[in-house]
Amino acid sequence: MTVTHSAPAAPPADGGAVILQASGVIMRFGGLTAVNSVDLTVREGEIVGLIGPNGAGKTTFFNCLTGLYKPTEGQVIFNGAVLPPKPRAVVLAGMARTFQNIRLFNNMTALENVMVGRYCRTSSMALTSIFRGPKFRREEAATRARAQELLDYVGLGRSSELLARNLPYGDQRRLEIARALATDPKVLLLDEPTAGMNPQETRQASDLIFKIRDSGIAVVVIEHDMRFIFNLCDRVLCLVRGETLVEGSPTQVQSDPRVIEAYIGTGDDDEDEGAST
Amino acid sequence: MLFLQQLINGLTSGSLYALIAVGYTVVYGIVQLINFAHGEVFMIGAFGSLAVWTIFFQGQTSILILIPMLLGAVAASVGVAVLMERFAYRPLRHAPRLAPLITAIGVSVSLQEIVRLFYPGAKSPLPYPQIDYVSGTALQLGDITLRRSAIFTVGALVVSAVFLWWFINRTKLGRGMQAVSQDPDTARLMGINVDRVIVVAFALGALLAGIAGVAQGLQTNSISQIMGFTAGLKAFTAAVLGGIGNVAGAVVGGLVLGVAESLATQFIPGAFGGTPWKDVWAFVLLIVVLVFRPQGLLGARVVDRA
Numbered sequence: 001m002t003v004t005h006s007a008p009a010a011p012p013a014d015g016g017a018v019i020l021q022a023s024g025v026i027m028r029f030g031g032l033t034a035v036n037s038v039d040l041t042v043r044e045g046e047i048v049g050l051i052g053p054n055g056a057g058k059t060t061f062f063n064c065l066t067g068l069y070k071p072t073e074g075q076v077i078f079n080g081a082v083l084p085p086k087p088r089a090v091v092l093a094g095m096a097r098t099f100q101n102i103r104l105f106n107n108m109t110a111l112e113n114v115m116v117g118r119y120c121r122t123s124s125m126a127l128t129s130i131f132r133g134p135k136f137r138r139e140e141a142a143t144r145a146r147a148q149e150l151l152d153y154v155g156l157g158r159s160s161e162l163l164a165r166n167l168p169y170g171d172q173r174r175l176e177i178a179r180a181l182a183t184d185p186k187v188l189l190l191d192e193p194t195a196g197m198n199p200q201e202t203r204q205a206s207d208l209i210f211k212i213r214d215s216g217i218a219v220v221v222i223e224h225d226m227r228f229i230f231n232l233c234d235r236v237l238c239l240v241r242g243e244t245l246v247e248g249s250p251t252q253v254q255s256d257p258r259v260i261e262a263y264i265g266t267g268d269d270d271e272d273e274g275a276s277t
Numbered sequence: 278m279l280f281l282q283q284l285i286n287g288l289t290s291g292s293l294y295a296l297i298a299v300g301y302t303v304v305y306g307i308v309q310l311i312n313f314a315h316g317e318v319f320m321i322g323a324f325g326s327l328a329v330w331t332i333f334f335q336g337q338t339s340i341l342i343l344i345p346m347l348l349g350a351v352a353a354s355v356g357v358a359v360l361m362e363r364f365a366y367r368p369l370r371h372a373p374r375l376a377p378l379i380t381a382i383g384v385s386v387s388l389q390e391i392v393r394l395f396y397p398g399a400k401s402p403l404p405y406p407q408i409d410y411v412s413g414t415a416l417q418l419g420d421i422t423l424r425r426s427a428i429f430t431v432g433a434l435v436v437s438a439v440f441l442w443w444f445i446n447r448t449k450l451g452r453g454m455q456a457v458s459q460d461p462d463t464a465r466l467m468g469i470n471v472d473r474v475i476v477v478a479f480a481l482g483a484l485l486a487g488i489a490g491v492a493q494g495l496q497t498n499s500i501s502q503i504m505g506f507t508a509g510l511k512a513f514t515a516a517v518l519g520g521i522g523n524v525a526g527a528v529v530g531g532l533v534l535g536v537a538e539s540l541a542t543q544f545i546p547g548a549f550g551g552t553p554w555k556d557v558w559a560f561v562l563l564i565v566v567l568v569f570r571p572q573g574l575l576g577a578r579v580v581d582r583a
Contacts, residue, residue, distance in 0.1 A: 087462075087466045105456050105464075108452070108459070112455070116456045117467055119469050120469070143449070
């Protein structure tokens with residue numbers, strides 16, 4: 001894979017149709033409000049960044065979007081329809097994600113992991129598979145071929161038969177992306193895709209995300225690596241203590257004094273790691 | 278010769294344990310529940326096949342009858358297992374672990390009593406039909422007696438094990454089962470219908486238990502509503518012995534347990550030998566293995582690489 005520093009294409013801004021719209025999402029755990037009325041609009045072909053200090057509620061917000069949590073208030077509209085907070089419905093509608101802490105099926109091969117991602121897009125049920133009808137064989141072969149194709153796409157084509165737990169760290173992250181892509185998403189949510197990666201791996205990750213965007217999938221990225229995010233995104237949202245602090249183009253957000261303050265801190269937020277990466 | 282004979286006997290009873298043990302282990306691998314009513318699923322399978330014979334083929338012995346009998350057994354077992362999952366365990370999916378465990382014991386007792394009260398004549402053991410080619414008649418090979426039912430039992434295990442391996446590793450639902458057993462939440466986020474996968478796990482275990490029910494009937498020529506208790510206990514032991522949650526372990530555990538107890542019966546001398554001590558040695562083996570290898574012989578891996 002060649003490493004290029006492609007600049008983000010000019011943001012389609014108002015060009016693309018709205019694919020995902022979360023409005024007034026509130027998530028309370030007992031007395032703690034982890035996410036407080038966050039709005040997010042994602043258009044087709046857009047890369048949106050979600051930044052903020054640790055504990056700002058970024059991952060919680062992702063969990064609300066993907067149905068892992070049922071938001072206390074607010075709703076998520078996907079492709080024009082209200083999305084029920086159920087993981088399966090979310091995947092079927094066309095939104096897939098990766099995880100901050102890698103959550104692969106460790107005892108399955110890379111290929112099988114991706115094949116699991118195809119689960120909801122294939123139809124064979126118990127009886128057809130027991131009787132091994134031609135439809136079953138065709139579908140099984142197609143699933144396998146598609147999974148291999150996706151592994152090639154993320155650059156893991158040669159590791160398909162390795163167990164997921166034996167893959168190097170960076171490859172595990174890419175495998176998670178391949179598995180999410182296998183669900184045929186329209187929006188892909190990436191939770192810290194470059195955490196723990198070296199600069200070269202990070203560049204490869206950027207290239208991969210651009211490639212995914214160019215294939216017509218909108219991407220929402222949570223990241224702490226500022227250079228990565230400002231290079232990548234068309235629009236950036238900065239969350240602090242569960243609320244949206246700033247939203248705008250990378251340049252606007254980058255230069256906003258409140259963002260700098262939230263990251264560098266005014267004395268009580270000193271140890272935030274975001275600024276150092 | 279005596280050794281070979283006992284080995285054959287052990288492999289036969291071991292195959293039976295293995296067929297039942299798979300049900301414990303598959304369900305445990307997916308929902309971390311020890312389904313203590315699984316022995317009754319096996320018993321119901323035996324009664325299902327007997328019912329088919331009594332209603333449609335009374336008095337006949339043709340080998341062809343075995344097919345509808347097996348279907349009857351499997352239908353009864355799978356039906357009961359799916360119903361118990363739906364109405365006894367699913368409502369308790371998010372309850373503390375103890376609740377479904379106690380429920381399982383309740384389901385077990387209920388099923389025994391239902392069969393005793395409502396199956397005609399089941400208040401005492403019922404004779405099981407003799408079927409050509411597979412019933413207890415012996416084949417004499419030199420000094421060794423090989424019962425035809427033994428061939429059927431071992432053959433059933435081999436076929437079932439191959440099918441199971443294929444199902445888990447080569448089908449979409451099997452991959453779903455592996456995924457759910459490794460990480461249910463992520464599996465759900467990948468669009469897997471976890472409830473359906475759980476039903477399939479119960480059904481798969483019941484399928485083998487139903488076949489085991491027929492095998493048991495053919496071997497002993499009689500079945501009763503309490504036959505599931507001992508068999509279930511032994512099969513559970515076999516599953517733990519092999520590593521609970523590990524399908525290959527259940528098969529190995531069943532065979533090891535069967536062979537060990539039949540060799541112990543024959544070769545341990547004096548007051549501790551003989552048939553009365555059979556169960557004692559089976560559980561001693563379990564204790565010894567658990568002391569030195571708490572994860573079981575093949576390790577308590579999740580349902581994978583079966």
